[in-house]
Amino acid sequence: MKKLFLALLAVFSIALVVAGCGGDSKPVANSGDKKVVLKVGATPVPHAEILNLIKPQLAKEGVDLQIIEFSDYVKPNLSLADKELDANFFQHTPYLEKFASERNLPLVAYTKVHIEPMGVYSKKLKDLN
Known part of the structure; x- marks a missing residue:
């Protein structure tokens, strides 16, 4: 279980870096002394x-992750x-789709990241069936 959790964290961190570095206006991580700011x-x-x-880990890769709660x-x-914000992390896909549709946003x-336990x-009841 711990390995799965760490693997999900690694995938999510890579996805955040890719999403945060997609625009032309932001410097690429590890390009000299410049840091990428990801909100x-x-x-x-x-x-x-x-x-x-x-x-x-992201800081080691040149990404300044700013978490806004x-x-x-x-x-x-x-x-x-x-x-x-550059991204957000709090919702499931059906909620996002409904929210965006209702507000025309x-x-x-970007990617699936984890499932809440x-x-x-x-x-x-003794059985979910």
């Missing part, structure tokens, strides 16, 4: 916690649409 909006738990885990699910997408998912408990 990512996230909910505090678990998303900002996950980002904080990869922040040191949000306590709601509306402002991160609006901030992304207004170009105040050009937001799309869920505990299901019942005193009556």
